[in-house]
Amino acid sequence: MSTKRLPETTAFVRITELCWLQGKIAGEVRAEDYEWHFQWCFKQGKLSVQPTLGRALIIEPLGRFLEQSDYQLEPGGDYAFTIRAKF
Secondary structure, three states, rough: OOOOOOOOOOEEEEEEEEEEOOOOEEEEEEOOEEEEEEEEEEEOOOEEEEEOOOOOHHOOOOOOOOHHHHHHOOOOOEEEEEEEOOO
C-alpha cells in the first residue's frame, strides 16, 4: 500500500503594519516565485491581495492563517505556514 503525499508549499509572511484601533493588518507574503502585498481589514472581514497574478492561490490559505494567528502577529514579525498545493 502506498500513501501519496499531497504537495506542499511554504508561504512566508511579514507583518508591516498592525492597528487594532482601525482593525487592520498589512504585510507581505511570498511562496515559491510569487510575492504579494496584503491588507486585512478584520473588522469588515475584507482581505485584499495585490498583485492579481497568482492571487487565487494564496488568498484563501492566507485568510485562514490570519484568522488563526491574528492576536499573535506583531509588526516586523516573520511567520510561515504550509499550503497543501504546489505553486
